[in-house]
Every structure is written in structure tokens, then in C-alpha cells.
Amino acid sequence: MDTSKSRIAARDSFDVVIIGAGVAGALVAHVLSQKGVRVLLLEAGESGGERRDLVLRYAAATFKGLGTAYAASSPDKIPGPEQPADEKDLKVARDAYYDQQGPEKYLSTYERRVGGSTWHWLGHTPRNLPNDFRLRTEYNVGVDWPIGYADLEPWYCKAEAELGVAGDDSEWQNVHGAFRSAAFPMAKIWPSWSDLQFARALKDAPIEGERLVVLSTPSARNSQEYDGRPPCAGNASCVPICPIGAKYDASVHVKKATANHAELRERSVVTSLRVDRDGSVHRVEYKKWDGTTGAVSGRVVVVAANAIESAKLLLLSASDEVPNGVANSSDQVGRNLMDHLQKAVLASSREPTFPFRGPPSTSGIENFRDGRFRERRGAFRLSVGNDGWSRNGSPYNDVARLVQTEGLFGEELRTRLFHDVSRQVRVSCSVEVLASPDNRVQLSALRDSFGIQRPEIHFATDDYTRAAFGPALDVITAILRAIDATPLVVDRNPLNYSGAGHVMGTCRMGFDKTKAVVDPDCRSYDHRNLYIIGGSTFPSCGTANPTITISALALRAANHILATLPQIPAGPVERAK
Amino acid sequence: MLHVAAEGFVEKRNKSKPRDQARATAGNQARPVVETPLQLFLRLSSVLTAERSLPADLVEAYFKRAQQNLGPKLDVLLDRFGALLAAGNRNLIDIVRDEILASPDHGPVAKTVLLLWYIGGIQNAAGDWEMQSADQYYGALVWEAIGAHPPTLSNGYFGHWKYPVER
Numbered sequence: 001m002d003t004s005k006s007r008i009a010a011r012d013s014f015d016v017v018i019i020g021a022g023v024a025g026a027l028v029a030h031v032l033s034q035k036g037v038r039v040l041l042l043e044a045g046e047s048g049g050e051r052r053d054l055v056l057r058y059a060a061a062t063f064k065g066l067g068t069a070y071a072a073s074s075p076d077k078i079p080g081p082e083q084p085a086d087e088k089d090l091k092v093a094r095d096a097y098y099d100q101q102g103p104e105k106y107l108s109t110y111e112r113r114v115g116g117s118t119w120h121w122l123g124h125t126p127r128n129l130p131n132d133f134r135l136r137t138e139y140n141v142g143v144d145w146p147i148g149y150a151d152l153e154p155w156y157c158k159a160e161a162e163l164g165v166a167g168d169d170s171e172w173q174n175v176h177g178a179f180r181s182a183a184f185p186m187a188k189i190w191p192s193w194s195d196l197q198f199a200r201a202l203k204d205a206p207i208e209g210e211r212l213v214v215l216s217t218p219s220a221r222n223s224q225e226y227d228g229r230p231p232c233a234g235n236a237s238c239v240p241i242c243p244i245g246a247k248y249d250a251s252v253h254v255k256k257a258t259a260n261h262a263e264l265r266e267r268s269v270v271t272s273l274r275v276d277r278d279g280s281v282h283r284v285e286y287k288k289w290d291g292t293t294g295a296v297s298g299r300v301v302v303v304a305a306n307a308i309e310s311a312k313l314l315l316l317s318a319s320d321e322v323p324n325g326v327a328n329s330s331d332q333v334g335r336n337l338m339d340h341l342q343k344a345v346l347a348s349s350r351e352p353t354f355p356f357r358g359p360p361s362t363s364g365i366e367n368f369r370d371g372r373f374r375e376r377r378g379a380f381r382l383s384v385g386n387d388g389w390s391r392n393g394s395p396y397n398d399v400a401r402l403v404q405t406e407g408l409f410g411e412e413l414r415t416r417l418f419h420d421v422s423r424q425v426r427v428s429c430s431v432e433v434l435a436s437p438d439n440r441v442q443l444s445a446l447r448d449s450f451g452i453q454r455p456e457i458h459f460a461t462d463d464y465t466r467a468a469f470g471p472a473l474d475v476i477t478a479i480l481r482a483i484d485a486t487p488l489v490v491d492r493n494p495l496n497y498s499g500a501g502h503v504m505g506t507c508r509m510g511f512d513k514t515k516a517v518v519d520p521d522c523r524s525y526d527h528r529n530l531y532i533i534g535g536s537t538f539p540s541c542g543t544a545n546p547t548i549t550i551s552a553l554a555l556r557a558a559n560h561i562l563a564t565l566p567q568i569p570a571g572p573v574e575r576a577k
Numbered sequence: 578m579l580h581v582a583a584e585g586f587v588e589k590r591n592k593s594k595p596r597d598q599a600r601a602t603a604g605n606q607a608r609p610v611v612e613t614p615l616q617l618f619l620r621l622s623s624v625l626t627a628e629r630s631l632p633a634d635l636v637e638a639y640f641k642r643a644q645q646n647l648g649p650k651l652d653v654l655l656d657r658f659g660a661l662l663a664a665g666n667r668n669l670i671d672i673v674r675d676e677i678l679a680s681p682d683h684g685p686v687a688k689t690v691l692l693l694w695y696i697g698g699i700q701n702a703a704g705d706w707e708m709q710s711a712d713q714y715y716g717a718l719v720w721e722a723i724g725a726h727p728p729t730l731s732n733g734y735f736g737h738w739k740y741p742v743e744r
């Protein structure tokens with residue numbers, strides 16, 4: 001069927017069509033459906049099995065990667081960077097999907113399923129700092145956001161209530177000027193024994209003349225029963241799956257939205273947005289896993305995939321009317337792809353810290369997230385791990401070493417294992433990346449297994465980011481010295497980093513429609529009934545994990561949609577005959 | 578989960594195991610009886626792991642798995658172990674250390690069995706620990722040994738990670 005010419009039945013016409021059932025799309029669907037707006041959520045992936053079954057699949061798997069629990073029932077129908085083209089190695093799956101053009105590889109990935117990547121996020125929700133919104137004004141680098149911290153602050157509060165954020169009000173009031181107008185919905189996630197040892201050691205040991213403060217990281221992870229979900233039991237598996245739903249994931253708001261009569265169509269991969277003669281976008285075409293096609297219409301269309309999939313869809317939707325793609329008169333769609341780049345230092349402490357218990361990280365150090373140094377190099381955030389050397393294969397590798405190399409067994413093996421592993425610590429840095437027009441998503445000539453053009457990715461770090469690794473590693477080394485821990489290795493090669501899973505940029509917001517894709521309300525400059533939400537709209541990335549900012553922006557955009565919907569005419573809808 | 582205790586196991590750990598529902602005990606003295614390969618596998622496993630009792634379903638599963646993976650080398654090891662037991666009055670730990678693990682023939686086989694118990698998998702040529710079931714993942718001894726639990730199953734309460742592990 002050629003859907004581009006087909007009429008759209010009344011049952012397929014909606015007030016709002018949302019593309020992507022991750023956290024941004026789910027929140028907008030929830031808010032709008034609460035107000036009686038007729039909403040359709042289109043999701044490329046599927047809901048998948050029950051949480052219990054996902055956990056058991058993970059447990060039984062040899063290769064326990066990010067996507068292990070979430071293998072789709074038909075992976076060839078939902079190709080993505082975490083679908084197990086090769087279950088053994090996530091990098092293989094990633095690069096079988098991304099067309100990596102370099103010069104460096106883009107390392108972060110995402111999950112295409114109902115609820116999106118929040119299924120395997122850590123749950124951390126630090127807010128952006130005030131100066132993260134005005135990099136150009138304060139430090140003469142990057143670009144300013146068209147909104148400031150004060151504009152977003154009330155929406156941060158609402159987002160924290162929706163997701164259920166646990167945090168410490170006294171610790172987080174005015175961190176780098178980030179004021180809070182409402183209390184966290186619940187008390188903080190308790191720090192780990194390891195966190196307490198770091199805090200004690202750093203209390204009276206200034207580093208580089210500065211007293212470092214170990215703060216409990218705000219997290220969308222329950223410290224008490226909240227929103228019908230249980231408190232965290234410390235299952236130590238936020239990444240890749242919380243077995244009890246104590247950590248928020250966006251399936252929460254998908255369920256709330258569908259309970260309010262929003263419709264969810266999963267296994268529906270959107271392939272094109274059609275632009276009408278008046279410049280509006282109503283028609284959304286998709287391909288189902290069973291090979292059939294469909295088309296729906298919305299008075300408002302919301303693109304809420306992620307920074308890679310949203311850009312890909314807008315570019316895929318090029319037509320005679322919009323030869324550069326939808327929403328792309330600025331030529332900014334796909335550009336400014338960002339991530340937070342990480343380095344982890346593993347060390348062995350003199351005293352036990354008892355890792356592998358509790359959430360993988362519960363505390364961080366925020367001192368270096370802002371300062372005049374941002375004129376010259378990126379900021380960084382430090383996180384303290386509770387996960388030992390799991391990134392190095394611990395504790396399995398420790399057992400293997402002690403048995404195979406040292407020949408230990410019996411009680412001696414048990415004693416040495418406890419001694420060695422209970423002293424494993426990790427401190428990581430997460431470094432700011434500046435937006436660059438050359439770091440971008442384009443359409444590859446290669447197609448995925450579902451017949452859709454794959455994302456072609458160009459990515460390179462610049463001196464601004466690379467210059468942050470040295471100071472970050474200096475601080476980490478000093479911290480480890482303060483707690484009497486010996487690093488395994490400190491890799492100072494700035495090209496050896498890992499991705500944070502924070503896919504940002506590609507549809508930046510701004511004041512100037514010649515330089516930005518969306519306005520401060522996440523509304524397309526080119527198509528006034530089209531909204532683009534998610535990390536794709538970030539003009540800069542600061543050092544905060546992006547989900548709470550994504551959520552705040554989504555709630556703000558939902559509010560704007562509610563206000564403008566009455567003035568937006570219906571699209572070219574015709575009743576089915 | 579039924580736990581079985583191996584005969585002749587001399588080190589008794591003062592430790593409660595909540596998953597224990599039943600134990601089969603047969604005393605700690607080595608007895609000159611003919612034991613089946615499965616019984617010898619259990620006795621060897623108990624000495625290797627210092628676990629006085631082991632889950633019966635995992636004993637059977639790991640025995641089969643070791644047979645499949647190690648083939649005749651396991652039979653030879655268990656024959657040798659049985660002969661050493663029958664020979665008399667040496668301490669089991671000494672036997673395993675001096676005659677089994679130190680042996681270029683038997684050592685690698687016994688280490689594979691030990692690692693199977695501790696990790697729940699057998700390392701393949703690519704270096705990956707191949708697992709077969711969720712039960713085996715959750716039954717891996719390493720987690721309790723390090724004072725933790727298998728990720729996704731803490732059996733804990735909110736905030737337990739704030740306190741040190743007591744041993």
C-alpha cells in the first residue's frame with residue numbers, strides 16, 4: 001500500500017501523535033491524556049515480557065550486556081545499537097547499526113523499546129547548573145540556551161515529582177547557584193559504606209586547595225514506597241535492570257497514559273513525516289514489524305525518539321517541499337551530537353569498602369562542574385562507585401586469578417577473595433563536550449535489516465574536552481591517595497574514554513531560527529504544529545545526567561501544547577469510507 | 578533447595594544458609610566404601626569450595642556439565658580421587674592440594690570444577706564464562722564469598738549497603 005496517498009481514517013486521527021515511548025514521550029502522553037487529549041504513542045520497539053522474565057533472561061545469559069534483558073522478539077525488525085546482532089559484544093551490535101565515519105567512534109547507545117533507555121539507566125537526576133544554560137555569556141564558549149535555570153526550575157520540581165526523585169534538600173540547595181523551590185519528593189538514597197569512607201577521608205583533606213564535598217546523588221530511585229512502587233532493596237543492578245521497579249523507568253508513564261485512554265501502538269517504526277502545503281506536519285507514516293504500513297494524523301505531532309533517531313527521522317522525511325528534511329531550514333538537524341565522556345579509575349583501598357552492594361553509585365563530587373576554567377576546558381562531574389571493578393570483569397576475574405594463577409581453593413580462596421574484592425573502589429569522571437556542527441548524524445547509504453537507512457555518525461573530541469581529562473584524573477588520583485587507595489592504572493590518553501549513554505544534541509533549541517531547530521518551547525520553527533522533545537534539543541550538555549532535564553523540558557512542552565492545541569487546526573483528515 | 582553434604586568433609590563453617598531446607602549428612606570420617614562418580618564429585622567439590630553442603634540440583638547439573646565439558650579427564654580425576662580416599666587416612670585438604678591440584682593432569686580439571694561452583698560457568702576459548710541457567714547464575718559462590726549477592730537478587734532491605742559487612 002502506498003500510504004502517502006491513502007486517506008486516514010477517523011480512528012487513525014488524533015489530537016496529538018507522539019513518536020517514541022521513552023521518558024520524554026511518555027511524560028507528554030501522560031500530561032495530555034490526563035486532560036482528555038486524544039493521544040497516540042507510536043513506538044518502534046515493543047513492550048517485551050514481564051520484568052521478572054527479563055531479569056531471568058539476564059541472569060541466565062553468558063553475555064550480560066546492556067541489551068541482554070531486552071532482546072526483541074524479532075531483532076531484525078527493530079535494529080538498534082543494543083540489539084544483539086552479536087550478543088557477545090555490545091560494540092559489535094553498536095557498529096552493526098551505526099555507520100561510524102569517525103574520526104572517533106561514537107560510543108553511547110540506547111534501547112528501542114516501550115520505556116526506552118530508562119529501563120537500563122542508573123537513575124541519577126542531578127539538574128543542570130545555572131551557568132550550563134549560559135556558556136557563551138559566562139565563558140565565551142559554546143552557545144547559550146534560550147531559557148535559563150530559573151525558567152526551568154519549576155519544571156524540574158514537577159519532573160522530580162513525576163519520576164520520584166530521592167534527594168537531600170540540605171545538600172542540594174544552591175549547588176553552584178542551582179536553587180530549589182520545592183523539596184525532593186522523598187529522602188535521599190542512603191550512601192554506601194564506601195561513600196562514607198570517601199566523605200570521611202576528604203573532610204579534612206583539601207585537594208588543590210579546595211575542600212571536596214561528597215554529596216548523595218539525587219536519583220529517580222525510591223527510598224520509600226512511592227507512586228505504587230517499592231523502595232530500593234539494593235539489588236545492585238540499576239544498570240541493566242531493576243528487578244523490582246524501585247528505579248523509575250518510563251513504562252510507568254506509558255501505563256498511566258494508556259490508563260487515561262492514550263493509545264499505544266508498539267512495533268511501529270515511523271518512516272516519514274509529511275509536510276502539508278501550509279507548512280504544517282500532520283501525517284505520520286510507519287512500518288509495522290509484520291511488514292504492513294500505516295499512517296496516522298495528528299493536529300500536533302511530537303517527535304520524541306532520541307537525539308539519533310529523531311534526527312534520522314527528520315532527515316528521512318525529506319521531500320520536494322523540504323529537501324533538507326523536516327524542520328531543517330537551519331541545516332542544524334543532526335548537527336551538534338554530544339555525549340558525556342567518561343574515564344574510570346579503579347583502585348584498591350587499604351581498608352574494606354564492601355562493594356557490589358547497593359545501587360552502583362550513590363554519591364558524587366560536584367565541585368568541578370562549574371568555574372572560570374570553563375573558559376579554557378570542559379567541566380567534569382565525579383562519581384564514586386559501589387560496583388568495585390565490575391568494569392574489569394570482577395568478581396569473576398578475581399576468582400579466576402586466585403584459582404588459576406595462585407592455586408587457591410577452600411577457605412584460603414574464600415578469605416583471599418573477600419580480602420581483595422572488598423577493597424575494590426572506583427571513581428569516574430564525566431566530562432563536558434562542546435557542541436560542534438561537525439559532530440553529526442546523517443543518513444547512511446547503508447540500510448538496516450528492516451530496510452531503513454542507518455544513522456551515519458561523525459564524531460570527534462576537541463581540545464576543550466580533551467583538556468579536561470588531565471585535571472579530572474589529577475583530582476581522582478588525589479582523592480584515592482586521601483582514602484589510601486592504590487590505582488590499578490591511570491590512563492591519561494584522552495582518546496581512551498567511554499560513553500555515558502547520554503545521547504544529546506542534533507535538534508538544538510535557540511532564539512534564532514536560522515541557527516536552531518526548535519524554539520524555547522521545543523516547537524519547530526519551520527512547522528508550528530511540530531514539537532521535538534528529548535535530549536536532542538540540548539544546545540550544550542554541561543555535566544548533569546540528562547534525564548531530569550529531558551523530563552523537565554518535556555513537561556514544559558506538554559504544557560505549551562495544552563495551551564496551543566485549541567488554536568491549532570485539524571490536519572487533512574478525511575473520514576474512512 | 579535440597580543441600581547435600583559430602584562425606585569426609587572436615588571443615589565445618591559456622592554459618593547459616595537461609596536457602597538450606599534439608600541436609601543429607603554422612604559424617605566426617607573417610608570410609609572405605611565404593612562411591613559413585615557423582616558422590617566423588619560432591620566430595621571433591623566440597624573440599625575445593627570449603628562448602629560443607631551444596632545444593633543437590635546444582636551438584637547434579639554441574640556433574641553433568643563437567644562430564645560434557647571435561648570428558649574422560651573428569652573420570653580419570655574422580656578415579657584417582659577415589660583411590661586416594663580409599664588408600665586411607667590422609668587429610669582431605671592435603672589430598673586435594675598435593676595430589677589433585679598440584680598434578681599437571683588433574684589440576685586443570687579440578688580448577689574447572691572449582692570455578693564452575695564459584696562462577697556458575699565454564700570459561701570458553703574466547704575467555705567468556707558460559708552460563709546455562711538463572712539458577713546457576715544465582716548459585717555462584719563468589720557473591721557470598723565477597724560479602725555481597727548476585728546482582729538482581731539482594732534479599733536485602735533499603736539501606737543495607739550503608740553498613741559494613743560483618744564476618
